Amino acid sequence: MSDPQVTLLPDVVIEPLVARWYAWSHLISPATAALNTAFHHIPLLQSFVASPDVHAVACQTPSLRGGPFVDLPKNEVPAVQKLIDDTQSSQAALIAFGESLREAFRFILKNADGYSIEKHYQSLPEPVKGYVELFYTLGGFPDLRVIEQLLYRSDLNRSPYQSAMIYRAKGDQRSFAFSTPRMPRADAYELNQPFASEVYDFLARLRFEPQPLSVVLERLQAKEQDVALIRSLVTETPTPVPAHQHQKGETRWRYFGHACVLVESAEGKSVLVDPLIAYETDASLKRFVLSDLPEKIDYVVLTHNHADHVLLETLLALRYRIDTIVVPAGGGSMADPSLKLMLESIGFKKVVELGPLGSVETEDLRLTALPFLGEHGDLDIRSKAAWHVQAGSHSLLFAADSNNLEPKMYDMLRTMFGKIDTLFIGMECLGAPFSWTYGPLLPVAVDRKKDQSRRLNGSDFHRGLEVVKSLGCQAVYVYAMGAEPWLQFITSIDPDPNTAPVVNAKQLVEHCQGMGLTAERLYGHAEVVL
Numbered sequence: 001m002s003d004p005q006v007t008l009l010p011d012v013v014i015e016p017l018v019a020r021w022y023a024w025s026h027l028i029s030p031a032t033a034a035l036n037t038a039f040h041h042i043p044l045l046q047s048f049v050a051s052p053d054v055h056a057v058a059c060q061t062p063s064l065r066g067g068p069f070v071d072l073p074k075n076e077v078p079a080v081q082k083l084i085d086d087t088q089s090s091q092a093a094l095i096a097f098g099e100s101l102r103e104a105f106r107f108i109l110k111n112a113d114g115y116s117i118e119k120h121y122q123s124l125p126e127p128v129k130g131y132v133e134l135f136y137t138l139g140g141f142p143d144l145r146v147i148e149q150l151l152y153r154s155d156l157n158r159s160p161y162q163s164a165m166i167y168r169a170k171g172d173q174r175s176f177a178f179s180t181p182r183m184p185r186a187d188a189y190e191l192n193q194p195f196a197s198e199v200y201d202f203l204a205r206l207r208f209e210p211q212p213l214s215v216v217l218e219r220l221q222a223k224e225q226d227v228a229l230i231r232s233l234v235t236e237t238p239t240p241v242p243a244h245q246h247q248k249g250e251t252r253w254r255y256f257g258h259a260c261v262l263v264e265s266a267e268g269k270s271v272l273v274d275p276l277i278a279y280e281t282d283a284s285l286k287r288f289v290l291s292d293l294p295e296k297i298d299y300v301v302l303t304h305n306h307a308d309h310v311l312l313e314t315l316l317a318l319r320y321r322i323d324t325i326v327v328p329a330g331g332g333s334m335a336d337p338s339l340k341l342m343l344e345s346i347g348f349k350k351v352v353e354l355g356p357l358g359s360v361e362t363e364d365l366r367l368t369a370l371p372f373l374g375e376h377g378d379l380d381i382r383s384k385a386a387w388h389v390q391a392g393s394h395s396l397l398f399a400a401d402s403n404n405l406e407p408k409m410y411d412m413l414r415t416m417f418g419k420i421d422t423l424f425i426g427m428e429c430l431g432a433p434f435s436w437t438y439g440p441l442l443p444v445a446v447d448r449k450k451d452q453s454r455r456l457n458g459s460d461f462h463r464g465l466e467v468v469k470s471l472g473c474q475a476v477y478v479y480a481m482g483a484e485p486w487l488q489f490i491t492s493i494d495p496d497p498n499t500a501p502v503v504n505a506k507q508l509v510e511h512c513q514g515m516g517l518t519a520e521r522l523y524g525h526a527e528v529v530l
């Protein structure tokens with residue numbers, strides 16, 4: 001039998017899953033995973049089984065975009081019922097932990113009355129005992145935190161339920177990731193391996209480095225009946241990939257879509273911000289793809305723990321070429337699981353945590369974590385940073401979704417870091433109500449009006465302009481607007497040009513151009529040599 005050399009087709013999607021849900025960081029961190037499973041996934045699937053027609057109508061209604069509706073046809077009801085049953089049996093301990101965590105939280109909110117909290121430990125539900133610490137904030141409010149390190153080492157670590165669905169993309173569209181489970185399908189190969197497995201690095205390399213088909217089948221532990229499917233995902237005649245070109249002495253940045261930007265320094269050092277890379281599909285919008293990155297990426301930096309900025313799918317595809325991942329230091333509150341622990345648990349070996357003003361450097365590239373205010377529903381979340389990138393004499397700031405709630409802070413940063421030449425700023429100034437992301441973690445449902453007021457808002461025109469003025473920027477790029485078609489499945493952003501974020505972005509760009517600055521709203525792809 002012939003054993004041809006093959007590579008992965010460039011439109012092959014490797015979609016990471018946890019217990020059949022699209023994998024994002026809150027499904028890796030055990031406590032948030034428990035709460036999402038118990039209070040988001042199960043009730044959502046039960047609602048679909050009870051009334052699939054309601055879900056079908058909602059999925060066709062633009063104003064309900066991104067809402068809790070399962071985008072599956074009615075004939076999937078038996079399969080979804082089976083998923084509920086399987087989850088309730090295989091994830092029983094996790095669900096019990098989630099329910100107990102909520103119960104414990106409610107218990108101390110009700111019973112901790114400002115006197116010593118010690119006596120309440122004995123009343124905690126059995127599944128959470130040993131994993132939580134009870135305390136008062138300095139203001140006297142009772143609160144609870146989980147000891148994540150213990151959870152990762154317990155049976156609640158979900159790596160046995162991690163897998164991937166591997167299939168060829170058809171265009172850029174996918175069902176909304178946070179409300180539709182990924183059901184098995186005939187054209188997708190199911191790889192049942194935890195994310196820490198080296199098979200993900202093998203597959204990532206297979207996009208560029210041919211391997212004998214027999215080796216591919218062996219690494220994927222393919223059964224006889226899988227061979228035809230796997231053959232449909234590879235090719236014997238790869239399209240030649242041009243070598244990644246970077247001229248020594250040249251500092252440049254490349255925009256890959258949304259908040260993902262690569263900076264390469266004159267010495268050839270590289271940093272990739274918030275990796276989110278599109279596939280080479282037959283869709284028409286031009287894009288940079290995996291082969292437009294250097295073979296080795298010195299640093300990846302993550303701005304904050306929202307799914308559109310920490311995309312496990314791309315991170316796994318790049319793991320073998322990343323030297324160091326730098327993340328904002330956080331953790332400590334229920335709403336703020338540690339990014340470092342999460343990444344280490346899925347196989348990243350070198351993860352560095354930096355607090356505000358902490359920095360790392362190599363040759364002519366220095367990265368500094370600057371404070372990032374707001375955009376998290378006023379929750380106590382510290383794992384967020386705007387990244388200051390000093391590449392030789394060029395200074396850039398990746399502010400992501402920072403909300404300029406206090407312009408004075410940027411005035412201080414200017415005195416410490418000097419002018420910032422190039423600013424990248426997101427302007428999602430009318431974000432979702434905070435329960436959209438954090439609802440399953442709440443001990444009690446939040447009042448609707450309060451939820452509407454505490455939104456995941458970035459800067460608007462006025463606040464963005466204050467940043468530009470405070471930092472003395474020469475070039476301003478609005479990015480991270482969730483507009484590219486390949487990330488609709490995680491942002492569900494309304495593409496209407498009259499939404500507040502689009503209008504505010506346009507205002508900022510025009511105003512900055514009027515001030516004589518370079519200003520543009522990025523879309524699709526872009527490259528600038530500095």
Ligand SMILES: [Fe+2]
Nearest residue numbers: 304306375401
């Ligand atoms: Fe965000």
Ligand SMILES: [Fe+2]
Nearest residue numbers: 306308401480
């Ligand atoms: Fe964002």
